[in-house]
Amino acid sequence: SAVISQKPSRDICQRGTSLTIQCQVDSQVTMMFWYRQQPGQSLTLIATANQGSEATYESGFVIDKFPISRPNLTFSTLTVSNMSPEDSSIYLCSVDSRRGEKLFFGSGTQLSVL
Amino acid sequence: QQQVKQSPQSLIVQKGGISIINCAYENTAFDYFPWYQQFPGKGPALLIAIRPDVSEKKEGRFTISFNKSAKQFSLHIMDSQPGDSATYFCAAGGWETSGSRLTFGEGTQLTVNP
DSSP, X not given: OOOEEEEOSEEEEOTTOOEEEEEEESSOOSEEEEEEEOTTSOEEXXXXXXXXXXXXXXXXOOTTTSOEEEEETTEEEEEEOSOOGGGOEEEEEEEOOTTSXXXXXXXXXXXXXX | OOOEEEEOSEEEEXXXXXXXXXXXXXXXXXXXXXXXXXXXXXXXXXXXXXXXXXXXXXXXXXXXXXXXXXXXXXXXXXXXXXXXXXXXXXXXXXTTSTTOOOEEOOOEEEEEEO
């Protein structure tokens, strides 16, 4: 399985500020995915990030709020912009395994917005 | 069409008992059904997955049963242990669909009492 490192692991932020979350994978992958898990809830896909192209956002998520970078095949960032308390969630980076097994997750970034 | 319904929301079993979690899906195009295990403060970890060409898959104490006609699948944990206490998510999606756009169930919080 892929090894996914995510930074920071947790952060407490002030309303109106922005936080950039980094995701590093130990092997080259075509697609990287960002999920959100609100407190006590399930996982919701935010966007899919392909190297060399614009990220594809799911319904309800927009680039201005969640800009994503994908500079190479092992790295991606997700920025949570102009944060409000409603953005308090766990943000998870995930990839598919090269062996065809789907969707491995990093440990996540636990974000609290005051 | 995209929903995955999971039950029960919470489950308490005694050590050595059988834990059973059920999921139902709507989209007949789905052909990949994984289960994830999540411990507090960690990202979800892929536990076991099944494709519709088989009705059952077993890995150690964990078994997936799949009923294509009923559009249902379930996770059975045999000889449940306190270390199995975690939140379990079922998911469904298209194996060939680019982006691993899995739809997740709401999660089941399992507690195994010693």
